[in-house]
Amino acid sequence: MQLLGISSYKALSRQAGVSERQVKRLRLGQVSQMRVETLIKLSQALKVPVNELLTTFGDRKPPALGEQINREHELASLQQEYQRLRSLLEQQRETLMQEFQMSSLQVLESFLLYWPTAAARALENPQMEAVKLLPLVRPVQQMLSQWGVEAITSVGAELPYDPQFHQLIKGTAQPGEIVKVSNLGYRQGEKLLHRVKVSAISKA
Structure with a gap:
């Protein structure tokens, strides 16, 4: 948690999207009572493999032989379920990618x-x-x-030079001086994808 800048168990529960009760269960070594989805979320938030969580936060008390066998069986079941969910997520990701490609090709x-x-x-x-x-x-x-990708301004437009949004490709200009658009820039919502390429206008 310190390495990841997570300041408290409450912050960990918020980042992982699980209840503080689940974080407490993990700390108490009660992984056998936790859902696989919860363990996956905590492992992603902590950037620790699920297998390592299962090993590190197992029961702290020496169990009886029968209990140990049951816990080993439960841990094995959790690992199998984790692998199943992981495989399912990969399949869903591949399906979504194929659907995205097909819809793009149709357009x-x-x-x-x-x-x-x-x-x-x-x-x-x-x-x-x-x-x-x-x-x-x-x-x-x-x-x-x-x-949601939008072009910034238009080719040939003349506007005040702003280094944050403009890339000067010809000549020199100070911020605020008028430059001419050579190539469009693009943004997606608030995200700048490509700066507008501009050229300085000859002062002569």
Whole structure:
């Protein structure tokens, strides 16, 4: 707890998302009376393997032979349940990833089908108007919008230089001086994903 900056047992219960009673049970070595989900949450909060918790916080009193056999059986059952839940979580994670990929591919379907052909036609015919290709990019914009990703400002915009949000790629500028946007930046909610690339405007 000290290494992780957890100041009290109450703080541990909050961080792990379990009751203080469960933390007390762990301290008293009553792991056989605790649910597997609770042990997993505590192991994650303490960054200690569940097996180590089971070994460290076992019954402190020397048990009778029959009790020892029962406790060993209970611990083995807990370990098996932990492995089962861990395997289930991995399967759920893989399923969610597959569903995410499929939904993304559905949004991008028209882009995947028609963009390569349009790009090839543009290379064959340099006189082709680039504006005709813009509708093909809409699925990408739609997907970014669904993810809450927003473009910051617009290409060619002139605005006061802010080093926190802008990356100067050409020339020099002091904060507050007007610069020109070369490449868009992006944010997702309050999180800045990419700073806006800007160029200094010639003072001449």
